[in-house]
Amino acid sequence: xxxxxxxxxxxxxxxxxxxxxxxxxxxxxxxxxxxxxxxxxxxxxxxxxxxxxxxxxxxxxxxxxxxxxxxxxxxxxxxxxxxxxxxxxxxxxxxxxxxxxxxxxxxxxxxxxxxxxxxxxxxxxxxxxxxxxxxxxxxxxxxxxxxxxxxxxxxxxxxxxxxxxxxxxxxxxxxxxxxxxxxxxxxxxxxxxxxxxxxxxxxxxxxxxxxxxxxxxxxxxxxxxxxxxxxxxxxxxxxxxxxxxxxxxxxxxxxxxxxxxxxxxxxxxxxxxxxxxxxxxxxxxxxxxxxxxxxxxxxx
Numbered sequence: 001x002x003x004x005x006x007x008x009x010x011x012x013x014x015x016x017x018x019x020x021x022x023x024x025x026x027x028x029x030x031x032x033x034x035x036x037x038x039x040x041x042x043x044x045x046x047x048x049x050x051x052x053x054x055x056x057x058x059x060x061x062x063x064x065x066x067x068x069x070x071x072x073x074x075x076x077x078x079x080x081x082x083x084x085x086x087x088x089x090x091x092x093x094x095x096x097x098x099x100x101x102x103x104x105x106x107x108x109x110x111x112x113x114x115x116x117x118x119x120x121x122x123x124x125x126x127x128x129x130x131x132x133x134x135x136x137x138x139x140x141x142x143x144x145x146x147x148x149x150x151x152x153x154x155x156x157x158x159x160x161x162x163x164x165x166x167x168x169x170x171x172x173x174x175x176x177x178x179x180x181x182x183x184x185x186x187x188x189x190x191x192x193x194x195x196x197x198x199x200x201x202x203x204x205x206x207x208x209x210x211x212x213x214x215x216x217x218x219x220x221x222x223x224x225x226x227x228x229x230x231x232x233x234x235x236x237x238x239x240x241x242x243x244x245x246x247x248x249x250x251x252x253x254x255x256x257x258x259x260x261x262x263x264x265x266x267x268x269x270x271x272x273x274x275x276x277x278x279x280x281x282x283x284x285x286x287x288x289x290x291x292x293x294x295x296x297x298x299x300x
Contacts, residue, residue: 108159
């Protein structure tokens with residue numbers, strides 16, 4: 001091996017224990033702009049469930065163009081979004097089917113949805129979009145982080161799946177109690193564990209700066225500082241980072257059914273040889289080479 005450094009700094013995992021995650025922070029919201037000039041803007045109910053600004057929508061268009069050009073858009077199998085206006089607007093604007101409404105399927109967002117001047121956004125030809133509470137922003141006190149009722153959202157975002165949200169009203173946000181950082185981290189771990197129950201291998205997640213910061217801080221502790229910085233640095237508005245989520249547990253997490261659990265190492269591992277042990281002696285390949293040479297000499 002000579003001068004080759006034998007220290008291994010990379011990691012190798014079976015493909016069926018990995019998922020590709022495209023993490024996105026929402027585009028610029030009106031509360032983001034207000035906080036630059038107003039000291040207590042975050043406490044103002046004027047910015048309750050803040051929507052995207054015109055610049056935020058421009059950021060969304062730029063990101064959609066980027067993922068279309070580099071092929072990400074065609075590979076994403078599922079979009080998971082926090083159920084607030086700014087994240088859902090970002091999710092449907094970036095990963096939706098554009099403004100070609102065919103009138104045969106419900107749109108992801110109606111015209112002007114969420115206090116915007118935006119055209120309707122189609123659900124045709126795009127991955128399913130699902131709203132879940134677990135990737136919401138830091139809960140409590142700040143009105144910009146309180147959601148509306150699901151019954152208000154459904155007419156605005158007809159094709160978003162809200163089925164995993166149990167309560168119509170926002171029962172998680174409290175006006176006088178701010179969620180602790182360790183509680184956000186625990187919620188984040190629950191969220192990532194839930195992702196393992198999904199069959200999709202490539203998933204986009206549209207969330208918030210605080211949630212991403214606190215949950216990603218749990219990862220990369222055994223990496224070089226430069227790698228940890230790539231994982232944990234704060235997200236800017238509408239920034240996308242692609243990550244590989246790996247399962248290093250005793251047994252790989254799979255969709256919650258006896259049938260799928262029994263399929264580990266078989267149908268779920270689609271890139272591996274699905275059969276039994278091939279026939280013949282299990283000998284090192286260099287022994288095979290010696291036998292081959294001996295046979296060739298004998299037949300000469």
